[in-house]
Amino acid sequence: MVVLSTIPAELHLEILRHLDVPSLLQMRGVNEYFYNLIEANQDTIVRACLWNVECTGPHSTLIKLRPPRDGVFDLTYAKEIYHTKKTILKVAQICELTQNAKIDALYCIDQICLRSVYLLLNGHIASDPSVMDRTTELLRWDVLGGYSTPQIQHMVSTAIRIIFKIAELMGHKFHGSTLHYDDYTRYNSYLVMNRPRMIVELERRQLSERLEYLNGLNRLEIRHMRELPRLHDELIQFLETRGTGLMTGPGIEIQQFFREQDTLLDMRSAAE
Numbered sequence: 001m002v003v004l005s006t007i008p009a010e011l012h013l014e015i016l017r018h019l020d021v022p023s024l025l026q027m028r029g030v031n032e033y034f035y036n037l038i039e040a041n042q043d044t045i046v047r048a049c050l051w052n053v054e055c056t057g058p059h060s061t062l063i064k065l066r067p068p069r070d071g072v073f074d075l076t077y078a079k080e081i082y083h084t085k086k087t088i089l090k091v092a093q094i095c096e097l098t099q100n101a102k103i104d105a106l107y108c109i110d111q112i113c114l115r116s117v118y119l120l121l122n123g124h125i126a127s128d129p130s131v132m133d134r135t136t137e138l139l140r141w142d143v144l145g146g147y148s149t150p151q152i153q154h155m156v157s158t159a160i161r162i163i164f165k166i167a168e169l170m171g172h173k174f175h176g177s178t179l180h181y182d183d184y185t186r187y188n189s190y191l192v193m194n195r196p197r198m199i200v201e202l203e204r205r206q207l208s209e210r211l212e213y214l215n216g217l218n219r220l221e222i223r224h225m226r227e228l229p230r231l232h233d234e235l236i237q238f239l240e241t242r243g244t245g246l247m248t249g250p251g252i253e254i255q256q257f258f259r260e261q262d263t264l265l266d267m268r269s270a271a272e
Helices: 009-016 021-028 032-040 042-054 057-065 075-094 100-121 129-144 149-169 181-194 197-203 207-216 222-227 231-240 248-261
Strands: 177-180 263-266
Touching (some): 042 057, 057 075, 057 100, 075 100, 100 129, 100 149, 100 181, 149 197, 149 231, 177 181
Parallel strands (some): 177 263
């Protein structure tokens, strides 16, 4: 600390700009000098910390999707971003998603779930089929229009993989068998309502505790759950507006996933 005290404040700032979020928070508690220095320069320090250290590579999507509300990079925002990054990385680990493009897809899916529930709760997704026919295309564009075609392609296969992971965590034995579409649809609804972070909560619980946890997540009425779109359906339909042949790559990935897991999605409804 004696050595640090001999360094000019400008150099202290430059050093702080190269720290990650935990280190920055730790330095803030070292003494009054660093506390005041960081407090007075939060935007400069946190902006560099996030863009150049925490949110590089696929994690840059996180800041693009969720910029600070007032445009100011402060420590509260830094902690939110850091927590989300840790959560998404844990989801990726649980779901065995190692490619940068798939981690990027998880961030995008997380934001899509957030946006979809917002539209539902604010009455933009109606239960009347005739109304939905007139508005579905606009809603799809509102939710998905800002994503690149490669992002949407990666989201298709990623969405299916993480819903199957939820089913596996809930005790479904689909290896060497099939996952029923009704079960898939139900877990899709839970995912849309509660975002990928729910996978972390399920994984850290015993199987006997997971159903209780899942039931506790059902904050929306059952009728709202039925109105929630199936992610892969919406992504595929929107992808079709971008051009032809764009499902070839995602389709191959999905088939490869099914072969790896020795499973299929049973498309028959419960009524059949």
